[in-house]
Amino acid sequence: MTDRSLSTASQLALDLHNQFPSAPTRQLAAMLYRDNPECFTDEEHARRLVRYHRGESGDSDRAKIALMADVEPVRKFTAPKSDAKPPQPYVWTHQGLGTIIADLHLPYHDERALETAINYAIGAQATDFLLILGDGMDHYQLSRFGKDPRNRDFAGEVEMMRDLLGTLGAIFPQVVYKFGNHERRYDDYLRLRAPQLLNLQECELSALLDFGGDCVGWNSTIRVGEHFTMLHGHEFGSAFFNPVNPARGLFLRAKACAIGAHAHQTSHHDEPNVRGESLSTWSVGCLCDLHPEYATLNKWNHGFALLEYKGGDDWEVENKRIVNGKVR
Secondary structure: OOOOOOOHHHHHHHHHHHHOOOOOHHHHHHHHHHHOOOOOOOHHHHHHHHHHHOOOOOHHHHHHHHHOOOOOOOOOOOOOOOOOOOOOOEEOOOOEEEEEEOOOOEOOEOHHHHHHHHHHHHHOOOOOOEEEEOOOEOOHHHOOOOOOOOOOOHHHHHHHHHHHHHHHHHHOOOEEEEOOHHHHHHHHHHHHHOHHHOOOHHHOHHHHHOOOOEEEOOOOOEEEOOOEEEOOOHHHOOOOOOOOOHHHHHHHHHOOEEEEOOOOOOEEEEEEOOOOOEEEEEEOOEOEOOOOOOOOOOOOOEEEEEEEEOOOOOEEEEEEEEEOOEEO
């Protein structure tokens, strides 16, 4: 229906919009000015009228359009529902003086290094909690790399890890196991070889270990207060190694205070930001065999860390290196 209150130019714009409601505004404006040059000052004049009738000229004009017959205001865009499921961080609440170990790669751990780290923690009374910061198990037989079938099978690894967690649980009242890239091998194996088991909680790695502590997923991080993060290191999607040391590489990726493992090296980096606030990062040494067949020559070293946490942003890290069975 024609609205008599509209000018000729405005009515032409409305009619063309109703005829081609999905056509680009600029294309309609060009058609209007080409076919009716006597009604429009220029093509921009025609474009403004098309935008007006499409409700694209602001809220006040949109309200006017809504009152006019045969004209429906432009609706707000709604995006399709997403399947994305961003991982949620594990919020650290365990207070006191505790210990951080990482990269045991059970059953390819170094017995003396593991004993040294745990016995030092006991002597230092750093036993309020224990954090295994990734790669506690090797998952050797689930690896995509070449495997020796004579080596320990996955069931044997799980049994050994379960026994170790039971022993550690008797020393540390709070045990948190943060999964790393080696724990991810289990999920990848299920996705590729046994997807029917993915929805069974009994088949989750945390259920297989069944040690009574907390497990943190391989794609999640651990948040301590507002300004400190603990992670394995693979979560960035690529290595954070740096020619200087792994802690500097972690700093360049995290841009915040953080501690990680994954690189099998003990290092520390400290740098102030523009406000003069000190940002520190640490990389923790490993407790595995230092010369495996896939990397016989490397820069690895044994190590662990102590963490004192009093709540909020009151935390302190003491990074330790193990050399010939001695803590330095």
